[in-house]
Amino acid sequence: MQCVDIEVPSPRDDRGCAVLKHRPREILLSPGLAAQPRPVRLAMARDALNPRGAACSELYGHVEHGLRAVLQTEQDVLLLPPNGTEAMVAAVTNTLSPGEPALVAVNGEFGLRFAAICRDHGVALTVLDVPWGEPVAPERLDDALAARPDVRAVFLVGVESSTGVVSDLQALAAVVRRRAPDSLVVVDAVSHLAAHALEMDAWGLDVVCGAGHKALAGPPGFGLISLSARAWAAAQRATRRGFQTDLVAARTYHAQGQMRFSPPVNALRGLAAALELVAAAGLERHLAHHARVAAYTRRALRALGLAVVAPEACAAHSVTAAWLPAGLGATQVVSALDAQGIVIGTGRGPYTERMIRIGHLGHARICDVAAALAAVGRLLPGGAARPGLACA
Numbered sequence: 285m286q287c288v289d290i291e292v293p294s295p296r297d298d299r300g301c302a303v304l305k306h307r308p309r310e311i312l313l314s315p316g317l318a319a320q321p322r323p324v325r326l327a328m329a330r331d332a333l334n335p336r337g338a339a340c341s342e343l344y345g346h347v348e349h350g351l352r353a354v355l356q357t358e359q360d361v362l363l364l365p366p367n368g369t370e371a372m373v374a375a376v377t378n379t380l381s382p383g384e385p386a387l388v389a390v391n392g393e394f395g396l397r398f399a400a401i402c403r404d405h406g407v408a409l410t411v412l413d414v415p416w417g418e419p420v421a422p423e424r425l426d427d428a429l430a431a432r433p434d435v436r437a438v439f440l441v442g443v444e445s446s447t448g449v450v451s452d453l454q455a456l457a458a459v460v461r462r463r464a465p466d467s468l469v470v471v472d473a474v475s476h477l478a479a480h481a482l483e484m485d486a487w488g489l490d491v492v493c494g495a496g497h498k499a500l501a502g503p504p505g506f507g508l509i510s511l512s513a514r515a516w517a518a519a520q521r522a523t524r525r526g527f528q529t530d531l532v533a534a535r536t537y538h539a540q541g542q543m544r545f546s547p548p549v550n551a552l553r554g555l556a557a558a559l560e561l562v563a564a565a566g567l568e569r570h571l572a573h574h575a576r577v578a579a580y581t582r583r584a585l586r587a588l589g590l591a592v593v594a595p596e597a598c599a600a601h602s603v604t605a606a607w608l609p610a611g612l613g614a615t616q617v618v619s620a621l622d623a624q625g626i627v628i629g630t631g632r633g634p635y636t637e638r639m640i641r642i643g644h645l646g647h648a649r650i651c652d653v654a655a656a657l658a659a660v661g662r663l664l665p666g667g668a669a670r671p672g673l674a675c676a
């Protein structure tokens with residue numbers, strides 16, 4: 285039996301804007317997962333590869349080459365199935381032994397996640413609490429480190445996707461280097477990579493965690509992690525790296541172009557295709573695309589009368605969160621859009637019902653965001669009478 289991928293005809297929006305040539309059946313603007321472009325889907329539909337064979341090693345090498353370019357690093361980049369959280373866990377267990385002191389800057393859900401992983405690992409934790417919706421200001425980190433210059437690692441989140449706020453990783457890393465020079469700088473760049481510039485080596489980041497299914501627009505299946513020479517030395521010393529998250533062991537396989545445990549080989553093909561798309565466009569253009577769609581999203585939200593959570597100067601390029609008016613809950617909005625084949629997210633944590641979050645990851649288009657926000661607009665008081673959103 286032959287399986288045929290039947291595409292719905294590509295519609296045009298009301299400005300005559302051609303929408304995705306091979307658009308999926310729904311408009312996926314989830315903050316958690318990028319829509320996969322057709323070359324990625326087709327790559328995954330090919331035969332599985334022998335994970336210990338030469339062809340798989342070659343593909344793995346291509347993927348690592350592409351990831352090094354995105355992270356701007358000469359260091360190894362290891363793939364770590366299945367997701368970004370696995371990379372965060374590995375970042376903690378390979379840099380710190382239980383009982384060692386560390387600082388986590390928390391300005392949202394994913395800073396909280398780093399803190400929870402540290403606690404689970406028995407780390408002696410100091411938390412720098414920053415209000416949700418604000419970036420981590422270098423001055424605050426400076427003050428916190430002045431009180432705790434002995435910490436062995438500082439954990440930071442680039443794009444805090446629970447609020448759509450980006451912190452200045454370069455400036456924060458410089459503060460750590462000055463105040464606590466022996467401390468490692470560990471970064472959650474899961475929603476940051478490939479949407480914002482990140483220069484791991486030049487900025488002195490010791491550990492960078494990412495994932496393939498966010499702004500790279502690869503398939504779900506991979507976390508990824510890269511360590512500086514200092515971080516590898518810490519990993520050698522760490523006493524409880526964890527069985528599945530042991531990066532020292534994983535690195536010996538990596539050196540042979542392999543992954544330690546059975547890899548999701550079809551997803552590896554998909555990730556390779558996603559990285560080829562980034563390389564073909566050029567990283568600069570890929571980043572600029574994210575900036576452009578994000579800027580449109582903020583303008584369009586404001587045109588609807590909704591306040592964007594992030595201050596303009598630190599608005600993320602991968603996800604935008606907006607406050608809902610009193611009386612309208614996020615679950616209601618998300619369900620109503622879902623019924624129209626449009627996926628967006630609710631808020632997180634204490635703001636689950638009060639915010640909506642629009643993910644504009646990878647190859648998301650302005651047309652898609654316009655369609656989603658037109659649907660949001662129809663749910664707002666007086667919403668039916670709000671024409672012209674697509675021109676916001």
Ligand SMILES: Cc1ncc(COP(=O)(O)O)c(C=O)c1O
Binds near residue numbers: 366370394444472
């Ligand atoms: C900033 C950030 N960190 C970590 C994660 C966790 O990644 P995953 O869902 O792949 O485990 C996410 C996912 O949304 C994220 O946005």
